[in-house]
Amino acid sequence: MKLLLSVLKQVNKPSAHGSLRLSSCAGSGLSPLRDEPLILGSSPELVGGLGSQVEVKPAFITEEEEAALLRELEPGLRKKRYEFDHWDDAIHGYRETERLSWGEACEEIFIRVRSVAFREGSRLLGPVHVLDLDKRGYIKPHIDSVKFCGSTIAGLSLLSDSIMRLVKEDAANEWLDLLLPRRSLYILRDQARYNFTHEILKDEDSVFNGQRVPRQRRISVICRNLPG
Numbered sequence: 623m624k625l626l627l628s629v630l631k632q633v634n635k636p637s638a639h640g641s642l643r644l645s646s647c648a649g650s651g652l653s654p655l656r657d658e659p660l661i662l663g664s665s666p667e668l669v670g671g672l673g674s675q676v677e678v679k680p681a682f683i684t685e686e687e688e689a690a691l692l693r694e695l696e697p698g699l700r701k702k703r704y705e706f707d708h709w710d711d712a713i714h715g716y717r718e719t720e721r722l723s724w725g726e727a728c729e730e731i732f733i734r735v736r737s738v739a740f741r742e743g744s745r746l747l748g749p750v751h752v753l754d755l756d757k758r759g760y761i762k763p764h765i766d767s768v769k770f771c772g773s774t775i776a777g778l779s780l781l782s783d784s785i786m787r788l789v790k791e792d793a794a795n796e797w798l799d800l801l802l803p804r805r806s807l808y809i810l811r812d813q814a815r816y817n818f819t820h821e822i823l824k825d826e827d828s829v830f831n832g833q834r835v836p837r838q839r840r841i842s843v844i845c846r847n848l849p850g
């Protein structure tokens with residue numbers, strides 16, 4: 623993980639004012655937030671300007687597909703301990719693994735992820751990265767290594783809703799908050815991936831548009847392409 627992530631800086635919680643409705647949360651675990659916007663930003667210009675470089679697709683996988691992914695992942699993850707102690711890590715309270723081959727049900731999911739997230743001909747990083755965040759875990763602001771990862775990051779969120787925050791690297795007042803419902807897919811591309819830090823908020827900071835979004839244990843399953 624250290625190879626992929628380099629922590630740039632901690633940022634203070636920004637004050638909210640811009641918003642954009644992207645799509646509905648139907649099928650997620652977030653019934654109180656159904657039909658609320660999934661992406662908020664510091665200004666409508668920023669949200670509009672990033673356009674398709676930031677996407678959240680709610681209910682991208684079904685409950686059955688989530689269960690199929692968990693069946694494949696849980697036995698391996700259970701053998702590892704959550705790591706809390708490394709003060710300089712980009713992630714706090716996590717365990718992780720990588721997986722190259724999947725059973726048929728899961729492979730179908732990845733075919734769908736690849737077809738919506740990556741440009742045709744894009745060379746993908748072989749193994750899928752799996753990050754298991756404890757309820758107390760969180761991911762600090764960072765930009766993924768440009769040496770190892772290409773222009774696109776696409777992640778499925780299992781087990782919990784969460785909030786991903788993007789903050790412009792050279793202008794902390796420019797930010798987006800993404801509400802990631804359980805079983806959604808998020809995609810970060812190009813500028814959003816290179817010029818903004820991204821982070822997953824800790825449970826106590828997990829508030830979206832004034833509404834508390836409790837963070838449980840969360841597993842993310844992340845696909846990336848190769849640089850160049």
Ligand SMILES: O=C(O)CCC(=O)C(=O)O
Pocket residue numbers: 627753761766777820821822842843844
């Ligand atoms: O857990 C997530 O979805 C985000 C992971 C992340 O920040 C990363 O892999 O760079």
